[in-house]
Amino acid sequence: MRVATVLHHPVRPVPSYRSTLFTPSPAKMKTLRFSFSHRSTKFKVLAAKKQLPELRSRKQKQDGENLLSRDQKAEEGFDLGWLPAFPHVLIASMSNFLFGYHIGVMNGPIVSIAKELGFEGNPILEGLVVSIFIAGAFVGSISSGSLADKLGCRRTFQIDTIPLILGAIISAQAHSLDEMLWGRFLVGLGIGVNTVLVPIYISEVAPTKYRGSLGTLCQVGTCLGIITSLFLGIPAEDDPHWWRTMLYIASLPGFILALGMQFAVESPRWLCKVGMLNDAKAVIGNLWGESEINKAIEEFQLVIKKDGSDLDSQWSELLEEPHSRVAFIGGALFLLQQFAGINGVLYFSSLTFQDVGITDGALASLLVGVTNFAGLRSEKYCGCTLCIVLNG
Numbered sequence: 001m002r003v004a005t006v007l008h009h010p011v012r013p014v015p016s017y018r019s020t021l022f023t024p025s026p027a028k029m030k031t032l033r034f035s036f037s038h039r040s041t042k043f044k045v046l047a048a049k050k051q052l053p054e055l056r057s058r059k060q061k062q063d064g065e066n067l068l069s070r071d072q073k074a075e076e077g078f079d080l081g082w083l084p085a086f087p088h089v090l091i092a093s094m095s096n097f098l099f100g101y102h103i104g105v106m107n108g109p110i111v112s113i114a115k116e117l118g119f120e121g122n123p124i125l126e127g128l129v130v131s132i133f134i135a136g137a138f139v140g141s142i143s144s145g146s147l148a149d150k151l152g153c154r155r156t157f158q159i160d161t162i163p164l165i166l167g168a169i170i171s172a173q174a175h176s177l178d179e180m181l182w183g184r185f186l187v188g189l190g191i192g193v194n195t196v197l198v199p200i201y202i203s204e205v206a207p208t209k210y211r212g213s214l215g216t217l218c219q220v221g222t223c224l225g226i227i228t229s230l231f232l233g234i235p236a237e238d239d240p241h242w243w244r245t246m247l248y249i250a251s252l253p254g255f256i257l258a259l260g261m262q263f264a265v266e267s268p269r270w271l272c273k274v275g276m277l278n279d280a281k282a283v284i285g286n287l288w289g290e291s292e293i294n295k296a297i298e299e300f301q302l303v304i305k306k307d308g309s310d311l312d313s314q315w316s317e318l319l320e321e322p323h324s325r326v327a328f329i330g331g332a333l334f335l336l337q338q339f340a341g342i343n344g345v346l347y348f349s350s351l352t353f354q355d356v357g358i359t360d361g362a363l364a365s366l367l368v369g370v371t372n373f374a375g376l377r378s379e380k381y382c383g384c385t386l387c388i389v390l391n392g
Helices: 002-007 016-022 026-078 083-104 112-117 123-151 155-174 177-205 208-215 217-232 241-248 252-259 268-273 278-289 290-309 315-320 323-339 342-355 359-384 384-391
Strands: none
Touching: 002 123, 026 123, 083 155, 083 177, 083 217, 083 252, 083 278, 112 123, 112 241, 112 342, 123 155, 123 177, 123 342, 155 177, 155 241, 155 252, 177 208, 177 217, 208 241, 217 241, 217 359, 241 278, 268 278, 268 290, 278 290, 278 384, 315 323, 342 359
């Protein structure tokens, strides 16, 4: 058969040059195949054994980091680190509430006061009665720094309530223009000291992480004081003697401030400055945490040491670089803010609304105060720089 013939046909040997180049000998092929497969298997097993603990430890570490990040995110929603300092900051912010209250307390009843005290129709005297407390605030602000350095913040707050309470009572009982002016001037003395002292006290009592948030209570207190005085001024349109009640009410926050400061903590920086290190550590431990004591004490001592080296500095250095630019920008912001006219609106908005035909000027003034507070809350979402640009 042809098939059998093909099967039994002898196969030609492959030429030697092809065999040597492409096909190894059977012995070599077997040896190489056995040797290579054995070593590869051994290497892979050993590598897997070495990598297994590393993979396990890496996975455990990653799982731990993920768990920690989840815990941190969960704690962010319930972060109460600000709570120990909040009562002390709230009591101090009562001073700003008084400041706002006295800004708006004359808005509604100024016409009734002018009629009863005998200067009705005199716009200069009306403006003097409203704004004389700003002159007292200027004098008080100059003396606040030296008082705080000598007596500490707590005692300065308590002493400062004396002109606040006396001024409010004298104004409420005034039967002449002079008595009203003296009462308003005394209130201004207390306001001037507090407006400088409150931000300093909050910055030295509040933990660093929450210093900005707690610091906004200054302006919040001022806005709430304005709203409260404008709200209480609504009955003044119908009751010509209601202004006396409003001024008596102005003395109540002073009593609250004096009593509350008896239970508030002293500034840890001032305690460190006068050598009361144990008291300073106790305050920091209670408000900031035990882990922050050593770090805070070192920072306070560094600042105090730096302040001691600046005793020879002069006010004229503010006109030199690099201080001149910062001083100019900061001063210009305060100055231009006054020229914007918001204080004039808050002082005389009721009269202005009546002149343009709005019958309920006190209620319209209250809406101005609420708008002022809404502008404060917008800073939380827009940021300081954008708010300054928009206000300009």
